[in-house]
Amino acid sequence: MADATGMSFNLTESQKAVQELARKFAEEEMRPHVLKYDESQEFPHDIVKKAADLGFMGMTWPEELGGAGLSEMEAIVIIEEIAKVDPSIALTVASHNSLCTGHIMKFANDEQKKRYVPDLASGRTLGAWGLTEPGSGSDSGGMKTIAVRDGKDWILNGSKTFITQGSVGGTYVIMAMTDRSKGKGSISAFILEKGMKGFTIGKKENKLGMRCSDTATLIFDNVRVPGENLIGEVGQGFKQALTVLDGGRIGIAALSVGIAQGALDASVKYAKERHQFGKALAEFQGIQWKLADMATEINAARLLTQRAAWMATNGMDYTLAVSQAKLFASEAAVRATNEAVQVHGGYGFIKEFPVEKLYRDVKLMTIGEGTSEVQKMVIARQLLAS
Amino acid sequence: MKIVVCVNHVPDTETKIKIGADSKSIDKTGVNFMLSPYDELAVEEGLRLKEKFGGDVTVLSLGGDAHKETLRKALAMGVEKATLLKDEAVRDSFGIAKGLAEELKTMSPDIILFGKQSIDFDDAQVGTMVAELLGISSVSVVVKLTIDNGKVICEREIEGGHETVETSLPCVIQAQRGLNEPRYPSLKGIMSAKTKPIQEKPAAAGELRVESIALRKPEAKAAGRIVGTDKSAVPELVRLLHEEAKVI
Ligand SMILES: Cc1cc2nc3c(=O)[nH]c(=O)nc-3n(C[C@H](O)[C@H](O)[C@H](O)COP(=O)(O)OP(=O)(O)OC[C@H]3O[C@@H](n4cnc5c(N)ncnc54)[C@H](O)[C@@H]3O)c2cc1C
Numbered sequence: 001m002a003d004a005t006g007m008s009f010n011l012t013e014s015q016k017a018v019q020e021l022a023r024k025f026a027e028e029e030m031r032p033h034v035l036k037y038d039e040s041q042e043f044p045h046d047i048v049k050k051a052a053d054l055g056f057m058g059m060t061w062p063e064e065l066g067g068a069g070l071s072e073m074e075a076i077v078i079i080e081e082i083a084k085v086d087p088s089i090a091l092t093v094a095s096h097n098s099l100c101t102g103h104i105m106k107f108a109n110d111e112q113k114k115r116y117v118p119d120l121a122s123g124r125t126l127g128a129w130g131l132t133e134p135g136s137g138s139d140s141g142g143m144k145t146i147a148v149r150d151g152k153d154w155i156l157n158g159s160k161t162f163i164t165q166g167s168v169g170g171t172y173v174i175m176a177m178t179d180r181s182k183g184k185g186s187i188s189a190f191i192l193e194k195g196m197k198g199f200t201i202g203k204k205e206n207k208l209g210m211r212c213s214d215t216a217t218l219i220f221d222n223v224r225v226p227g228e229n230l231i232g233e234v235g236q237g238f239k240q241a242l243t244v245l246d247g248g249r250i251g252i253a254a255l256s257v258g259i260a261q262g263a264l265d266a267s268v269k270y271a272k273e274r275h276q277f278g279k280a281l282a283e284f285q286g287i288q289w290k291l292a293d294m295a296t297e298i299n300a301a302r303l304l305t306q307r308a309a310w311m312a313t314n315g316m317d318y319t320l321a322v323s324q325a326k327l328f329a330s331e332a333a334v335r336a337t338n339e340a341v342q343v344h345g346g347y348g349f350i351k352e353f354p355v356e357k358l359y360r361d362v363k364l365m366t367i368g369e370g371t372s373e374v375q376k377m378v379i380a381r382q383l384l385a386s
Numbered sequence: 387m388k389i390v391v392c393v394n395h396v397p398d399t400e401t402k403i404k405i406g407a408d409s410k411s412i413d414k415t416g417v418n419f420m421l422s423p424y425d426e427l428a429v430e431e432g433l434r435l436k437e438k439f440g441g442d443v444t445v446l447s448l449g450g451d452a453h454k455e456t457l458r459k460a461l462a463m464g465v466e467k468a469t470l471l472k473d474e475a476v477r478d479s480f481g482i483a484k485g486l487a488e489e490l491k492t493m494s495p496d497i498i499l500f501g502k503q504s505i506d507f508d509d510a511q512v513g514t515m516v517a518e519l520l521g522i523s524s525v526s527v528v529v530k531l532t533i534d535n536g537k538v539i540c541e542r543e544i545e546g547g548h549e550t551v552e553t554s555l556p557c558v559i560q561a562q563r564g565l566n567e568p569r570y571p572s573l574k575g576i577m578s579a580k581t582k583p584i585q586e587k588p589a590a591a592g593e594l595r596v597e598s599i600a601l602r603k604p605e606a607k608a609a610g611r612i613v614g615t616d617k618s619a620v621p622e623l624v625r626l627l628h629e630e631a632k633v634i
Binding site: 013017018025053054055063068074 | 420458571574576577
């Protein structure tokens with residue numbers, strides 16, 4: 001079976017193999033610690049280190065640069081499996097792979113790649129990617145951070161907010177304007193390293209969900225960045241960022257599918273065990289319909305996600321496909337976790353049951369890497385362009 | 387050290403087994419197969435021996451084409467070489483042992499590792515038979531293995547305790563849970579396993595000595611019975627536990 005893009009619907013042997021590995025890893029190494037990290041909001045360095053040893057921090061990057069050489073088709077399977085158990089760790093893995101490293105892999109020169117990617121892909125260094133600012137989110141082109149040339153170097157001033165791996169990162173890709181009068185056409189991307197003079201980490205956020213994923217503010221106060229750390233040409237940064245986000249959205253879609261599947265699995269189990277009115281919940285049609293809707297939407301979301309990953313793997317233009325996948329999967333996942341809590345009743349509101357956390361974690365999916373409204377803007381723009 | 391690990395391709399432990407139309411084999415449609423868990427311990431032990439003593443590890447499996455998936459799993463864990471002794475037909479334990487032993491004779495390994503049993507038919511015979519056919523010693527249900535100057539010390543699990551035995555190389559070791567914690571294959575391991583070659587040869591003929599004639603699923607568990615709700619029910623409960631359930 002194949003659709004118009006040539007995609008096959010069966011998992012390949014390598015997809016099955018990485019799925020088995022990720023599932024085992026998530027159950028054995030992550031599951032026992034989910035609540036602890038959710039409560040403490042501590043970054044799970046030990047788990048991330050183990051994930052890195054298996055190659056999860058450089059999934060799709062070439063082996064010569066320390067990556068595992070997978071395609072997006074395998075990467076989405078891994079993210080889904082991890083997300084089922086702990087979405088915040090899936091967010092760490094997905095963002096680390098696709099944003100900072102993704103930007104360097106897609107647009108940096110060979111020298112820059114050799115310098116930064118081996119440490120990132122092996123997980124020795126964590127990567128962060130800064131586009132959002134306190135005053136510019138959806139309108140990311142409206143940023144204030146500015147880079148001014150000084151001889152061969154650049155001097156950066158400004159700040160970034162809500163940056164994943166912001167405080168635990170070692171390598172940062174930061175978007176900054178080089179000429180305010182030219183607006184977003186002057187945005188350029190720079191590689192920064194932790195410890196550069198004037199580069200400080202501000203507030204670490206206290207969050208609703210995704211609590212052990214690290215989210216922090218970055219502050220640039222006359223940070224001197226060497227000229228060789230500019231990625232590509234001056235003025236290409238915004239376009240680069242949009243392409244990087246296309247890649248990132250594959251991960252967010254896969255994460256959404258994983259969260260929704262985790263919520264469904266827990267609900268099916270619970271509905272069979274819990275009895276009311278002398279029957280298992282699973283015997284009530286009202287509950288069955290919830291489960292049926294969840295399962296159907298999850299399958300649709302997974303297919304859209306696989307399709308976007310397939311198109312990316314095969315060099316097709318996937319901007320439209322991935323916006324649709326991210327939009328649908330994230331909204332479906334919000335619906336699924338909502339129903340999952342409902343199926344659990346009061347127990348779904350209690351931390352001992354996994355759906356309580358999934359319900360909180362999922363909300364980032366319709367916000368991060370472009371809100372649902374922004375996805376609709378992207379989709380409509382493509383529809384109306386022709 | 388020349389290390390060979392014999393592995394079997396078995397239905398996933400979570401499979402709901404359905405009996406096939408011939409009523410003597412299982413229906414394989416939709417069944418996921420896996421590297422038999424005890425064999426996974428054997429692969430891990432093989433890799434640890436290599437890491438300690440040098441040499442190489444080969445995995446060997448007798449069966450149909452589908453067994454390649456399991457061989458590749460061992461390759462993904464870090465094994466270098468794999469051989470498939472091909473035979474799509476069903477064999478009994480002796481037939482499998484015969485096929486493996488013929489190949490092992492040509493390999494002359496220092497140590498041959500098996501799982502204590504494969505979790506499909508649970509016969510727990512093949513390892514011991516292979517040792518017998520090769521004329522070497524065999525230790526079963528091993529939970530600890532120490533090799534020192536050709537001296538092999540094994541701890542075996544026995545009812546209520548452990549037994550320590552000594553033998554010498556070459557020998558057959560059959561792994562029991564507790565021997566080690568198998569490593570995860572890495573993503574790189576999984577990807578490189580796709581390109582490592584699997585040597586294929588026809589399995590040496592075996593004769594069928596035991597033939598499976600019927601498979602039957604266990605009776606569905608009967609619902610629990612409530613004997614009574616107060617202490618007057620105790621004598622009857624004790625009687626039932628003693629006479630029917632035979633647990634006291
Ligand atoms: C946990 C977390 C991690 C994050 N990680 C990163 C990161 O690593 N790097 C990074 O750069 N950013 C990151 N972000 C930022 C994230 O991408 C932004 O929060 C997101 O893009 C939305 O921007 P905003 O929060 O400023 O909301 P706003 O843009 O202010 O939007 C508010 C609301 O208005 C809607 N809206 C805005 N414009 C329009 C419009 N034109 N039409 C209709 N509706 C509109 C939005 O959809 C939304 O509903 C992260 C955020 C969070 C919460």
